[in-house]
Amino acid sequence: MSLNNKQQKTQAIIKAACHYFLQYGYNGATTDLIQKKAGVSKATLYNHFPTKESLFASVVNTQCKHFIEQVRAISLPDTHFSESLFRIGEAYLTLLLAPENQALFRAVVAEAPRFPGLAKTFYDAGPASILPVIAEAVNRALQKHELADNGCEPLRLATDFITVLRGQSQMYCLLHPDFIPDQNIIAEWVSEAVDILLNQVSLP
Structure with missing residues (x-):
């Protein structure tokens, strides 16, 4: 469905604002x-966004929505628990460390005292959004007896991971903004976390 003139201008403004806020x-x-951009x-x-704060x-809300959509696209592999954990972690870390997402992180954290509600939205889109996927991997591993059921809590393990x-x-990436990790480095970081x-x- 094509956008009307007002919607096109709104999108153009948000796109331009995203460029400069992240930069x-x-x-x-x-x-x-x-x-100008x-x-x-x-x-x-100002007709579309009365204040700089609203823009x-x-x-932030637009970027968070996009991030959540990408996280939800991470599927749970039908493999052994350790391999599933690695694949989920690799997909998530690749997404998380993308330059535009690191730039968004810096911008939101810097303004968290001024925009506490946005900071919560950002957290819910980031760390919180991937936890159910990992918790489900733990539950599946318990059902398949790949992990010993000794009272482990899937959500706690997901949070730890x-x-x-x-x-x-x-x-490291936040403090070295010119550094973009390749897939080998990401794989190494994920393997260490796994x-x-x-x-x-406890393994059976």
């Missing part, structure tokens, strides 16, 4: 820059 952060992205007048910009919120997976890799988790659980 320069909230304070560095001016409405003048955004308006979007190809609209200042009046049109930033729209950008994501905490380890994100830890060193995301911190090994750490497997050391926590």
Whole structure:
């Protein structure tokens, strides 16, 4: 379905705003820059988004929605638990460490005190969105007796795995913005996280 003129302008503004917010952060992205890149007048910009705050919120919500859609596309492989965990972790970490997602992380964290609601939205789109997939992998492994059922809690194990997976890799990339890890490095980080988790659980 084709977009009407107003919808096209809204999308153009959000796209331009996303470019500058991710590149320069909230304070560095001016409405003048955004308006010119979007190809609209200042009046049109403020007609669609009355404040810079509302525009930033729209950008974050749009990016979070896109991220969630990509996370939900990560399927649960029908393989042994360790292999399933590796594949899920690899897909998630590749997505997480993409330059545009790291830039969004920096922008949101920097403005979290000003926009606490957006910070929660960002968290729900990031760490929280992948937890059910990993928890389901744990449940499946328990049912297939690939893990010993000694009272392990799937959601807790999923949280532990994501905490380890994100830890060193995301911190390194955040502090080295010019560094883009290749698949070999990502695979190494994921393997380390899988090994750490497997050391926590009892194998049959």
